Amino acid sequence: MIVVCGDIGPSALAVLRSRPDPHCIRGNADREDRIDADLPPSLGFVVDGLGAVRFCHAVPGDDESIITRRTPPGIVAALLADTAEHVVRYDHTHVQYDRRVGEHRVVNCGSVGLPYEAEPGAHWVMLGPDVDFRRTIYTAASLPEATPDEAAEHFERLAGRGTAP
Numbered sequence: 001m002i003v004v005c006g007d008i009g010p011s012a013l014a015v016l017r018s019r020p021d022p023h024c025i026r027g028n029a030d031r032e033d034r035i036d037a038d039l040p041p042s043l044g045f046v047v048d049g050l051g052a053v054r055f056c057h058a059v060p061g062d063d064e065s066i067i068t069r070r071t072p073p074g075i076v077a078a079l080l081a082d083t084a085e086h087v088v089r090y091d092h093t094h095v096q097y098d099r100r101v102g103e104h105r106v107v108n109c110g111s112v113g114l115p116y117e118a119e120p121g122a123h124w125v126m127l128g129p130d131v132d133f134r135r136t137i138y139t140a141a142s143l144p145e146a147t148p149d150e151a152a153e154h155f156e157r158l159a160g161r162g163t164a165p
């Protein structure tokens, strides 16, 4: 089963909808581009070996909240206070990570089209029984425009949190 966690864009969405398997979630860019008519803001599935997982763009109920690898645990816990499941998300930060914060395991799946990683290619994650980060080279893959550290610093500033440790 494939889950796409938002900011898909109209052309990629058309391709995904021509296939039977992908589940697509609405991202903030999809909402702003008004192509969100029938995309859900989040989806819940039970994943073998992981349990109940909530898939969303940022956090359930909000498609713009920023959580980077550096976001202080207290802020992450507050953002997920109303969420019972583990969380798999994407958002604007485009960087893969796997964090445990209190009761939650927060996984950022990374970006297929615009990764801010050390290596080029489509970044994604295979779930169950483990969290297995994957990278797939494709013909049009471009070099990342930022490193993971640069991305974390940028987005923490964007969220008004300065430079978190």
Ligand SMILES: [Mn+2]
Pocket (backbone or CB within 6 Å): 007, 027, 028, 029, 057, 063, 091, 092
């Ligand atoms: Mn976004």
